[in-house]
Amino acid sequence: MASQALAARQRRTNAGYVFAAPFLLLFAVFMAVPIVASFVMSFTSFGLGDLADPFGASFVGLANYAALFADSTFRQAALNTVLYTVVGVVITLAIGLAAAVGVNRALGRLRGIFRVGYYLPVVTSIVAIAVIWRFLLDPDYGLLNDLLRLSGLNAVNWLGDQNLALPTITAIVVWRNLGNAMVLFLAGLQGIPNEVYEAASIDGAGRWREFRSITWPLLHATTLFAAVMSTIGYLQIFEEPFVMTQGGPLNRTLSVSIYMYQQGFNFFHLGYASSIAYTMFVVIAAVTVLQFRLLRPEA
Amino acid sequence: MQRIVGIARLVTAAVLVFTVACSSNSSSGNSTTSGSSSGNVTLQVWAMGDEGDKLGSSDVIQQFQQANPNIKVNVTAIPWNVAHDKLITAVAGKQTPDVTQLGTTWAGEFSKLNAIDDVPSSINKADFYQAAIDAGSYNGKLVGVPWYVDTRVLYYRTDLAQQAGINQAPQTWDDLNKLAQAYHSGGAKYGIAVSSNNWQEYVPFLYSAGGDIMQDNKFTLDSPAAVKALTEYVGFFQQNLTPQTEPQGFDVTQTFTAGDTPMFLSGPWHRSLIDKAAPNLEGKWSTAMVPKDQSSTSFVGGAEFAVFKNSPNRDAAWKFVQYMTQPATQVAWYKDINDLPAIKSAWNDQTISNDASLKVFGDQLNSAKAPPSIPQWEEIAQQMDDWLQKACLGQVSPQDAATGMQQAATGIYKP
Numbered sequence: 001m002a003s004q005a006l007a008a009r010q011r012r013t014n015a016g017y018v019f020a021a022p023f024l025l026l027f028a029v030f031m032a033v034p035i036v037a038s039f040v041m042s043f044t045s046f047g048l049g050d051l052a053d054p055f056g057a058s059f060v061g062l063a064n065y066a067a068l069f070a071d072s073t074f075r076q077a078a079l080n081t082v083l084y085t086v087v088g089v090v091i092t093l094a095i096g097l098a099a100a101v102g103v104n105r106a107l108g109r110l111r112g113i114f115r116v117g118y119y120l121p122v123v124t125s126i127v128a129i130a131v132i133w134r135f136l137l138d139p140d141y142g143l144l145n146d147l148l149r150l151s152g153l154n155a156v157n158w159l160g161d162q163n164l165a166l167p168t169i170t171a172i173v174v175w176r177n178l179g180n181a182m183v184l185f186l187a188g189l190q191g192i193p194n195e196v197y198e199a200a201s202i203d204g205a206g207r208w209r210e211f212r213s214i215t216w217p218l219l220h221a222t223t224l225f226a227a228v229m230s231t232i233g234y235l236q237i238f239e240e241p242f243v244m245t246q247g248g249p250l251n252r253t254l255s256v257s258i259y260m261y262q263q264g265f266n267f268f269h270l271g272y273a274s275s276i277a278y279t280m281f282v283v284i285a286a287v288t289v290l291q292f293r294l295l296r297p298e299a
Numbered sequence: 300m301q302r303i304v305g306i307a308r309l310v311t312a313a314v315l316v317f318t319v320a321c322s323s324n325s326s327s328g329n330s331t332t333s334g335s336s337s338g339n340v341t342l343q344v345w346a347m348g349d350e351g352d353k354l355g356s357s358d359v360i361q362q363f364q365q366a367n368p369n370i371k372v373n374v375t376a377i378p379w380n381v382a383h384d385k386l387i388t389a390v391a392g393k394q395t396p397d398v399t400q401l402g403t404t405w406a407g408e409f410s411k412l413n414a415i416d417d418v419p420s421s422i423n424k425a426d427f428y429q430a431a432i433d434a435g436s437y438n439g440k441l442v443g444v445p446w447y448v449d450t451r452v453l454y455y456r457t458d459l460a461q462q463a464g465i466n467q468a469p470q471t472w473d474d475l476n477k478l479a480q481a482y483h484s485g486g487a488k489y490g491i492a493v494s495s496n497n498w499q500e501y502v503p504f505l506y507s508a509g510g511d512i513m514q515d516n517k518f519t520l521d522s523p524a525a526v527k528a529l530t531e532y533v534g535f536f537q538q539n540l541t542p543q544t545e546p547q548g549f550d551v552t553q554t555f556t557a558g559d560t561p562m563f564l565s566g567p568w569h570r571s572l573i574d575k576a577a578p579n580l581e582g583k584w585s586t587a588m589v590p591k592d593q594s595s596t597s598f599v600g601g602a603e604f605a606v607f608k609n610s611p612n613r614d615a616a617w618k619f620v621q622y623m624t625q626p627a628t629q630v631a632w633y634k635d636i637n638d639l640p641a642i643k644s645a646w647n648d649q650t651i652s653n654d655a656s657l658k659v660f661g662d663q664l665n666s667a668k669a670p671p672s673i674p675q676w677e678e679i680a681q682q683m684d685d686w687l688q689k690a691c692l693g694q695v696s697p698q699d700a701a702t703g704m705q706q707a708a709t710g711i712y713k714p
Contacts, residue, residue: 140488157543248688268387
């Protein structure tokens with residue numbers, strides 16, 4: 001009896017492994033192996049010449065990481081990425097929350113229109129968006145500058161000015177990511193029972209008081225989630241600056257991801273690029289842990 | 300999850316390269332089954348950009364196949380912007396075609412990968428423009444056979460120049476600056492369009508000032524001639540005679556035909572672009588040799604053919620390359636797509652010698668120079684672009700930019 005049950009259980013477990021196998025295999029080949037391999041690679045001088053003989057690459061210990069911290073272009077890219085992230089996340093969350101509260105209040109058909117309007121950029125191809133914005137922002141022939149000139153103002157070199165390029169791109173990325181944050185907050189808002197607001201209004205609470213004492217605390221979990229997700233997204237910012245400025249002018253819009261791509265695939269310094277990838281991984285992991293610590297609701 | 304995906308972007312690609320390279324090491328010896336020089340052969344040819352689009356269906360290929368019934372040519376078109384990466388990946392994975400088109404600055408890199416077959420002695424270096432041979436050689440050995448050449452010359456608006464009272468092409472740097480100012484004060488938005496971050500537009504100034512990128516295997520990017528060239532170049536920015544920075548996708552054809560930038564330095568491809576964009580401008584613009592300081596010396600570009608070492612069809616591949624560099628083929632190809640012949644004698648053909656507008660390019664090619672053929676060129680070029688831009692935007696002096704270029708290049712270069 002006992003051995004029969006054991007055999008049956010064994011069969012069930014086998015079936016489980018069979019079902020899981022396709023995913024595990026793909027995960028191993030396309031995720032686990034590359035993650036380990038690039039970790040190893042980050043301690044080698046793997047470069048163009050080693051493509052012919054991958055095992056000929058020499059180990060250099062922490063030299064790639066040391067070079068990274070001495071690399072002024074990397075420092076510029078890191079600074080830019082911090083700027084993209086801090087400014088981007090705060091504005092995205094603030095406007096996303098405001099939009100969600102507004103859309104939640106709006107009645108009937110209007111609500112649908114706003115919801116679609118905010119969310120549409122999220123589901124549009126980033127490259128298409130970036131190309132269109134590049135046209136709109138063209139200093140000589142762009143629509144935006146045409147409008148400025150029509151209203152008697154000076155044209156602005158949006159993507160060419162070294163001090164304006166990063167804010168311009170940040171604004172576009174915020175506009176694109178807004179929908180995501182808004183949808184998250186909307187879901188959070190709809191999870192707050194109406195009775196709480198009714199009770200508050202009976203107690204004589206105004207709109208602002210309602211927001212501060214009910215909406216904001218009850219949205220805590222949503223805010224944490226939205227903050228973590230968008231921070232991770234901004235830290236990896238790549239497509240918009242890559243398509244619009246290629247990191248220029250003077251590397252003022254260069255992000256860490258773009259720099260990693262350049263090092264890896266333009267110059268084939270795969271060892272160095274791997275060390276950038278791992279530095280980024282550690283930073284993102286650390287920031288995420290920190291966010292959980294700081295924003296966790298006091299239980 | 301998302302961050303794992305992000306990191307995996309790089310590592311997946313890296314490891315694919317890695318594993319493919321390992322796995323095919325063992326089997327590289329037995330890939331000769333797909334054909335030999337006696338049987339029927341299908342040649343895989345990779346070509347880029349315009350050439351890639353048109354080569355496959357061209358008369359040139361038809362005639363080659365008629366003359367060699369046992370050889371079939373299969374052209375794969377590859378966009379220029381991914382061509383370099385695709386070729387490197389192909390080499391790593393040993394999935395190379397038989398013949399490929401190469402950019403003129405890539406010869407060093409690919410021969411260092413030990414991927415390219417030696418050019419047979421039946422191809423005579425003396426038939427080609429010297430600069431094109433220089434570009435295709437690595438350590439003195441020819442690896443890429445020049446297919447077509449181009450060189451940058453000065454495009455300028457004759458109608459607007461006449462309005463400003465100037466009736467001849469600028470001969471010297473002084474003339475160039477005066478004409479730019481004349482255009483500008485005559486109402487044009489700018490006087491000239493030079494790029495703040497494109498070394499290819501800077502080097503004609505460097506060469507013409509008597510400087511060079513490299514001499515005797517040492518960089519000379521901070522020579523007095525280089526500082527002089529940079530000062531002249533940056534001058535256009537200081538005097539507001541050129542757009543400060545142009546975003547990605549800036550189209551000089553558009554600003555040239557609109558009269559906003561009545562001068563720029565570019566290659567022969569711009570002739571048809573301007574004709575197409577503004578047919579009504581015919582006769583209102585012209586080309587001239589690069590204005591001179593010590594000399595009028597421009598930059599040579601174009602493309603080469605290379606045959607891969609591990610191709611099982613090397614004989615047929617070299618036959619193809621040899622055919623493509625015959626003077627008659629070069630002329631026929633010029634008629635097809637306006638690519639300038641790399642073979643000097645092809646320029647004696649009436650189709651080309653009777654075209655007065657080509658004379659400028661022919662003359663310029665006689666003295667044009669190629670950038671050094673070294674494996675790390677792409678990286679050095681990016682450093683040159685960066686320092687050039689710093690100088691053009693006024694962040695550093697031309698002297699400091701020259702020093703910066705020199706130090707960066709010296710640090711990157713490993714012979």
